[in-house]
Amino acid sequence: MQKGIGLVVAVVIGAIVVFALGLPEWSQRQAMDTLFARDACQGESWLPNIQISADRRIEYCTEAIRSGNWSGKNITWAYNARGISYASIGQYDHAIEDFSYAIKLDPRDAAFHLNLGNVWRQKGDYERAKIGYTEAIQLDPQYAAAYYARGIVKQKMGDSIGGAADIAKARQLQPGIGE
Secondary structure, X not given: OHHHHHHHHHHHHHHHHHHHOOOOHHHHHHHHHXXXXXXXXXOOOOXXXXXXOHHHHHHHHHHHHHHOXXXXXXXXXXXXXXXXXXXXXXXXXXXXXXXXXXXXXXXXXXXXXXXXXXXXXXXXXXXXXXXXXXXXHHHOOOOHHHHHHHHHHHHHOOOHXXXXXXXXXXXXXXXXXXX
């Protein structure tokens, strides 16, 4: 809790310094965007109880990706976060592109495979969704959410026994999941 308060204080002080210097409005916005881009891209606000819209998260992530200032895990998470935002507003093809690119950059992150599977499921392509979930499980055999999602997809595909087995495994790993 103290770490979070310290971060807010540091950001507010930084903002006051930026505004006190009398920088032009565009410089103020650029400085503030730099301070908050990563959190905003991932849908987090530095102010309590402030929600960032999916469209705005997409803008922040796109700015971060285009800036060339991010690399490694940060850039893969920017693509992942933007994909989540696209999926949340029904832009599934854009989400698929972003999750696929995040996987290309870091094929060992199970969350990216789960997210790609979720979008394929939302589009009704259960076979591709099952592939995404299976890849997530292969990367992280303790990933309850991937087992649960794959179980749901298997049931939708008519494999009630396989689906029930995956859901049972998910509940063994994380009691209460899906309830």
